[in-house]
Amino acid sequence: MARWILRDVVFPRALLAAPQRFGGQAAGPIWRGDLLVTPEGVAGVAPGGAPDLPGVAGAGRLLLPALTEPHVHLDKAFTAHRLPPAGGDLLAAIAAEEADKAHWTDADLRARGARALAEMRAAGVAHARTHVDWGEGADPTATPRAWSVLRELGQEHAPGIRLQRACLPAIDLLADPAAAARIAAEVARDGGVLGAWVLGHDRRAEGIAAAFALADRHGLALDFHVDEGLGEGLDGLALILAEARRTRFEGPVLCGHAISLARLAGAELAAMLGAMAEAGVALCALPATNLFLQARGAGTPGARGVTRLTEATAAGVVTCLGADNVQDAFYPLGRHDPLLTLGLAVPALHLDPPLEAHLARVTTDAARALGVRPGMIDTLPPERLLLCEAQDLAAALSAPAPRRPLSALGPPPGRAATT
Ligand SMILES: [Zn+2]
Missing domain, CATH: 3.20.20.140 (Metal-dependent hydrolases)
Structure with missing residues (x-):
């Protein structure tokens, strides 16, 4: 199966369906790691051995559910x-x-x-x-x-x-x-x-x-x-x-x-x-x-x-x-x-840090409120994952951070088998 590495990504652990299996290192209240990307989505923190995901430059990005x-x-x-x-x-x-x-x-x-x-x-x-x-x-x-x-x-x-x-x-x-x-x-x-x-x-x-x-x-x-x-x-x-x-x-x-x-x-x-x-x-x-x-x-x-x-x-x-x-x-x-x-x-509303604790209100819990099944980072397909050009959540909330679906990066996952 095609797979790539997306390097140096931060992600809210609270929005993972299976955080223990996903891996990563705590970086304050948020987690960080090199992520393994497949045509199905994000498989977890990469064990190494796969090439970098094309079309992505620089380090420090925030991955969220749509x-x-x-x-x-x-x-x-x-x-x-x-x-x-x-x-x-x-x-x-x-x-x-x-x-x-x-x-x-x-x-x-x-x-x-x-x-x-x-x-x-x-x-x-x-x-x-x-x-x-x-x-x-x-x-x-x-x-x-x-x-x-x-x-x-x-x-x-x-x-x-x-x-x-x-x-x-x-x-x-x-x-x-x-x-x-x-x-x-x-x-x-x-x-x-x-x-x-x-x-x-x-x-x-x-x-x-x-x-x-x-x-x-x-x-x-x-x-x-x-x-x-x-x-x-x-x-x-x-x-x-x-x-x-x-x-x-x-x-x-x-x-x-x-x-x-x-x-x-x-x-x-x-x-x-x-x-x-x-x-x-x-x-x-x-x-x-x-x-x-x-x-x-x-x-x-x-x-x-x-x-x-x-x-x-x-x-x-x-x-x-x-x-x-x-x-x-x-x-x-x-x-x-x-x-x-x-x-x-x-x-x-005095929403105190850690800010990650409040993300559900514009992702998973907001979906539940609409009667929609909520998607988590490790269960969603690439087109429903969002990569923000922001080094952490505070940066993403302080100014409009450019963002795009994970599926918009590099060659469409699944077409260019690299491993
Ligand atoms: Zn209204």
């Missing part, structure tokens, strides 16, 4: 440049983005979506989930044009990315049985995820119950934007957990934001997180948008507005990180790059 982006909005991305420069809170951002929808032609959606997918491809993303606003116009149940455009884009422009689409109506719309049935049927017919946003809506309990019932009927995954606010009385997450427990829904269920958890502490927080873990409900933190929109006042914010990711992980909840909004009314900056999101989360 990344997962669990939460973006490709219908909204890259609209900031044409919006009035107003800023404001979440409701102001929703209003500004609503006004922009007059520009959302097929061509506009395709151009912006293609740009976002190109960013994800360059970042090394293999799996992604985008939300799609749903519920506009005279017939709020009608399928929005972004839903179809993004399906086509996912097929045409992102051969290496498996793009999931989740509908995003207000939860009140799902409380209407006829509307909910129609939306869920369309989502199921078109291979989507049943999503909704929940923020103190009047009919949230009925809508959440309908979402679980329809997801069960159609075999759909669920995804909620829930409790994206620091005010008192937000109970969306509690209602979702109660419904998950009552129905014994087998998932996957992913809750994004849930920053109401920041208001909880002690036994109350432990009970909520314990219920999440027991119900198998995953949690996605979205620091960029929350830092920008929450705790708004006249000047500098006095609170962060992010969810309790560390406590959730400790309680056994599957946790992940998403980019959320990129250059739109909700956040004027950003890039569809999970390593950039993880780098921002380090100060925003």
Whole structure:
């Protein structure tokens, strides 16, 4: 069998399926070694005797599984440049983005979506989930044009990315049985995820119950934007957990934001997180948008507005990180790059070193949250392995490091037998 040596690579041992068999030397919290590359993937630390992998110069690279982006909005991305420069809170951002929808032609959606997918491809993303606003116009149940455009884009422009689409109506719309049935049927017919946003809506309990019932009927995954606010009385997450427990829904269920958890502490927080873990409900933190929109006042914010990711992980909840909004009314900056999101989360959520401990939130655990089987470094094929030109993870998170799939190096493994 063809095999090559990839010299002086660092890799997170936590993302190996069989670390004892893989080998390598500890280099601080990360491991280092010359890796044996075969057409099937990375076999482990090389015993020697194979030639260098062609097309690779210099030493010091980071090997990772391909990344997962669990939460973006490709219908909204890259609209900031044409919006009035107003800023404001979440409701102001929703209003500004609503006004922009007059520009959302097929061509506009395709151009912006293609740009976002190109960013994800360059970042090394293999799996992604985008939300799609749903519920506009005279017939709020009608399928929005972004839903179809993004399906086509996912097929045409992102051969290496498996793009999931989740509908995003207000939860009140799902409380209407006829509307909910129609939306869920369309989502199921078109291979989507049943999503909704929940923020103190009047009919949230009925809508959440309908979402679980329809997801069960159609075999759909669920995804909620829930409790994206620091005010008192937000109970969306509690209602979702109660419904998950009552129905014994087998998932996957992913809750994004849930920053109401920041208001909880002690036994109350432990009970909520314990219920999440027991119900198998995953949690996605979205620091960029929350830092920008929450705790708004006249000047500098006095609170962060992010969810309790560390406590959730400790309680056994599957946790992940998403980019959320990129250059739109909700956040004027950003890039569809999970390593950039993880780098921002380090100060925003106090993710302490060793940094390798947090990689699962943009790789394996992010995949689990989407209902995708997670791949490990020693189980993935070369096209699903990512080689970053960075000497360690801190370097990769501090600046955008060039990266490419392992399969892009040298002659295609399997064709040029060298040993
Ligand atoms: Zn979002």
